[in-house]
Amino acid sequence: MTLVVIGPVTKDEVIIESECKYKVGGATYFQSFVFEEFYEDYLAIVNCSDSSLIDEFPDLDKVRVILKDETHFFINEYPDGSNMDIRHQLSNFANIPILKGDLESILPDDIDAFVLNPLNRYDFPLETIEFLKSFNVPIFISIQGFLRLPDVKVNENYTIKLDNFAMLSDILRGVTSIFLDEAEANIIGTDFDVDEMVVTNGSLGSRIVSDNEIKIDAVKCDNVVDTTGCGDTFMAAYVSDRLCLKSAEKSAEFASLIASEKIHSFGPYNSEK
Structure with missing residues (x-):
């Protein structure tokens, strides 16, 4: 049985104060390093125009590429290196949807669960979501991408604003878990037909909303180097444990x-750093 993780791989520019680095990114990329460590039977499916981006993944045998006309590009700027909870983002808002037909020939025969990582609301049309629901396995979804809209154009990219999405209730109906942060929860509320909502709040911790609410403290980190992909890392670690029948x-x-271990160093999670 295989955990199938689906979502775009990106070209990222990370700016921390005046220091700039370029790297591969995207939730599916960051999560693959966590699953490689804690849930080895996984398959990452990414969409992009540049297949060389997967060279940075931990195991190329566990990656499939859906070639599209564009690649998602993000600029992540942290203006204050002492407060990595503050981030300014820009994106090209690539319109490269993952379609049912893209997936039919590359999905494995036996599937444990799906993890879906939209980076904007173009990535997963409702038809694709309904197709994945037909497998009757747990589905874990990161919400943020569905709420993203382009705002002010800056050169070739756009600042990002968050707003509700009219089709969100249909997309989420019957889903196992959804992941979002407190700002996103304030936009969409908590009234959805899902088993649980996992709401993160950076250094202030997280909470799980289901039949009741459980609050979780963040693990203190005195050496914050790079928080890009921290939420994606959290989601992958959570899913790994839940699929092993651990409690919420x-x-x-x-x-x-x-x-907390991921943010000690630049880039994705690495247990040896």
Whole structure:
């Protein structure tokens, strides 16, 4: 049985104060390093125009590329290196949807669960979501991409604003878990037909909303180097534990620990750093 992780791989520019670095990114990229460590039977499916981007993944045998006409590009700027909770983002808002037909020939025969990582609301049309629901396995979705809209154009990219999405209730109906931060929860609320909502709040911790609410403290980190992909790391660690039948509370505590370890160094999670 295989965990299938789907979403764009990106070209990223990360600016921390005056220092700029270029790297591969995207939630599916960051999560693949966590799954490689804690849930080895996974398959990452990415969409982009540049297949060489997958060279940075931990195991190329576990990656499939859906070639499109564009690649997602993000600029992540952290103006204050002492407060990495503050981030300014720009994106090209690539319109490269993942379609049912893109997936039919590359999905494995036996699937444990799906993890879906939209980076904007073009990435997963409702038809694709309904197709994945037909497998009747757990589905974990990161919400942020569905809420993103282009705002002010800056050169070839756009600042990002967040707004509700009319089709969100249909997309989420029957989903196992959704992941979002407190700002996004304030936009969409918590009234959805899902088993649980996992709401993160950076250095202030997280909470799980289901039949009741469980609050989880963040694991303190005194050496914050790079928070890009921290939420994606948290989600992957949480999913890894949940699929091993751990409780929501234990899974969130484990995810907080792994996320704190990730931000000690630049780039994706690496247990050896």
